[in-house]
Structures are given as structure tokens and as C-alpha cells.
Amino acid sequence: MEKFNLFQSYPSRDIQNRTSFFTIFMSILLLVAGVGLFFMPASKSESNLDALRIVVGCALIGFSLYHLSSRASYKAYVGTGSMICKKSLLFKKEHYSQLEKHLTSLCDLQPILTEEPQICLHMIYSKDGQYVAFQLLSYTSFLYEPVTDLYCLKGEKATTFIQTLHKSNGFLH
Incomplete structure (x- = not known):
């Protein structure tokens, strides 16, 4: 009896790779929003809003790149x-x-x-x-x-x- 590792490979006749276009679309929107935060004009006051804007922009870019690289495709049952x-x-x-x-x-x-x-x-x-x-x-x-x-x-x-x-x-x- 041979071990079939279900956590690494799948029965190919029943399961196929699919692409989530919704995830791709939302990730691109988040990427554009994150990059857009970097190009906003700097505030003239001496507040921490500029630092917050940069941190939020980096977080949005990281989140969108993570979803584009690992969540855009998934395994699905063919039926x-x-x-x-x-x-x-x-x-x-x-x-x-x-x-x-x-x-x-x-x-x-x-x-x-x-x-x-x-x-x-x-x-x-x-x-x-x-x-x-x-x-x-x-x-x-x-x-x-x-x-x-x-x-x-x-x-x-x-x-x-x-x-x-x-x-x-x-x-x-």
C-alpha cells in the first residue's frame, strides 16, 4: 500500500488549479491605494500624519503583494x-x-x-x-x-x- 500525501499532491482527475480574479482585482486596488499614499502631499503641520501615511501605505502594499503571490490561485473540485x-x-x-x-x-x-x-x-x-x-x-x-x-x-x-x-x-x- 502506497502512501498518497494529500497535503502536498492531489488526485489530478478531480482537482484543478483555479484563479481568483476577484482577489487579483482587490489586490491591485490595494496596491494602487498603498502607492497613492506615498504621493500625497506632505502635511505642513508638525504632526505624525506623514509617518502614519507611510506606515499604512507600506502595510497596504505588503498585504496586496501577499494576496497576489499566495492567494490568487487555489485548488478546486472539478465537478x-x-x-x-x-x-x-x-x-x-x-x-x-x-x-x-x-x-x-x-x-x-x-x-x-x-x-x-x-x-x-x-x-x-x-x-x-x-x-x-x-x-x-x-x-x-x-x-x-x-x-x-x-x-x-x-x-x-x-x-x-x-x-x-x-x-x-x-x-x-
Whole structure:
């Protein structure tokens, strides 16, 4: 069984890169406002407004450059275009049977045969709840080793999976 690191790579058939034109537009507006603060005429009084204007201008420029460089593109589920989120949940040994029962009702899950005190559920999901990809991992010898294969749920099964996790673990979007 091969570990598929959901936090670094994604199932390419279901997830694609998208560009947020709204974020780009707002970042450019903030950049123009920040640069515009530098070209405002200096005040004639001896107040600290000029220093404040420079600090606010630098903050606006930094904020806009951050959003342009890291927030302009995002991962989205191909089916609905909804943004992809990441989540890791830890389950203690006493919850294995309940987790296994829930997962086998939604997909063809092999029995969880591990003596580890905790299992980690790595998952990525769409914000609209129409897509979930997950894998169970156990922490052994300073590495997460896979317990199951990678599973992908779509549509109603994905929604049921997320709702059940929300009810049982306080899972929040």
C-alpha cells in the first residue's frame, strides 16, 4: 500500500488549479491605494500624519503583494468549482470500530488491523461538501504509514461523510 500525501499532491482527475480574479482585482486596488499614499502631499503641520501615511501605505502594499503571490490561485473540485480544504483528525483506539463501521457503509474499506494507539485521518474536501478524498494513517517509527488506500467520495456519499464527522468529532469547515 502506497502512501498518497494529500497535503502536498492531489488526485489530478478531480482537482484543478483555479484563479481568483476577484482577489487579483482587490489586490491591485490595494496596491494602487498603498502607492497613492506615498504621493500625497506632505502635511505642513508638525504632526505624525506623514509617518502614519507611510506606515499604512507600506502595510497596504505588503498585504496586496501577499494576496497576489499566495492567494490568487487555489485548488478546486472539478465537478462544482468549490474550493478544496485540508483536515487531519486523530482517532483513539476505542473509536476504531465506530470509524470502521461508518466508513464501510460509504466505501469498500478493508478492516482496520492496527494495534496503534491512534489513527490519523488525512482528508481533503470541497467546501460545498460534494467531494472528499481521505486516507487512514498510523504513526509508527516517526512516520505516518498508510493503513488504507486512498478513497474518494463524491456527491451524497461525501456530504454524508462530512456531516457524520461534524456530528461525531466537532469537525468544522
